Amino acid sequence: MSVLSFSLWLSASLPGALVTAALLTQPAEQAKWQLNSDPFYCQLQQQVRGLGQVSFALEPGQPLRLNLALAQPHSALQQVSVMARPADWQSSQPVAAQQYVAELYQDSEVSFLQAALPLLHQLQQGAWLQFDLGDAQQQLVLTSVRAADAVDKFQGCVAQMSPLSWQQARDTEIYFASGKRQVDRQQLPGLQKLARYLQLDNSIKKILIDGHTDDVGTPLANRVLSQERADEVASRLIELGVKASMLEIRAHGNRYPLLPAQGKAEQSNRRVSIRLIRTTS
Incomplete structure (x- = not known):
């Protein structure tokens, strides 16, 4: 023109x-x-x-x-x-x-x-x-x-405004030090942002909380530890106002590592994964 x-x-x-x-x-x-x-x-x-x-x-x-x-x-x-x-x-x-x-x-x-x-x-x-x-x-x-x-x-x-986008909120990883089962204070702001997002997005129908460990220790001990970590994260979210009825908590022990640790305490595997499930339109 x-x-x-x-x-x-x-x-x-x-x-x-x-x-x-x-x-x-x-x-x-x-x-x-x-x-x-x-x-x-x-x-x-x-x-x-x-x-x-x-x-x-x-x-x-x-x-x-x-x-x-x-x-x-x-x-x-x-x-x-x-x-x-x-x-x-x-x-x-x-x-x-x-x-x-x-x-x-x-x-x-x-x-x-x-x-x-x-x-x-x-x-x-x-x-x-x-x-x-x-x-x-x-x-x-x-x-x-x-x-x-x-x-x-x-x-x-x-x-x-929501502190997170859907892309940021839908998958969250909380990492733990070896043998630890309490959420670190440095990770609380991330959970607070996630809780705020959940208050604003009415399309979320379920929250999957999956506990994991590294492969150090017995399978039974790791299963218990992963359960305790998942319960800890769930408790924190409930304290921040998330409805308990939306949470599905699962403990996997060391069965699903992100990285093959091969007898080492791999930090990437000591985690709780939080995944958000939306309703389908």
């Missing part, structure tokens, strides 16, 4: 927008940030009518992203940059301006990783965002109204 055709397209798609050559400035009356949220996703977005949307998005276990998504494919999305600029009512830039180049490109969408957090902070201070779309010298100036309130709501969503 040429600069001229891009400008004509914007003019036709955005009645009332200020379009000069290849410059689009979002009208202030349309500069509204909307929050879409649930325990596993926070998105602060602004629609640019006829063009697409700009959004800040965060998921558990993923970095914060600033996304620019156009409603239709655009050839200029090859090297896109963004920077903060002072709003028209500001006498000076609230924070020193820096230009960032998008790290991820996919079809008609680009994502900024390094820029997302500093630009979110500058947005909260009243700055606008300016996107430069490739070598075609096409620009989008994204104005903002009541951005501080919008960012506060977004940060509130982030504070309530």
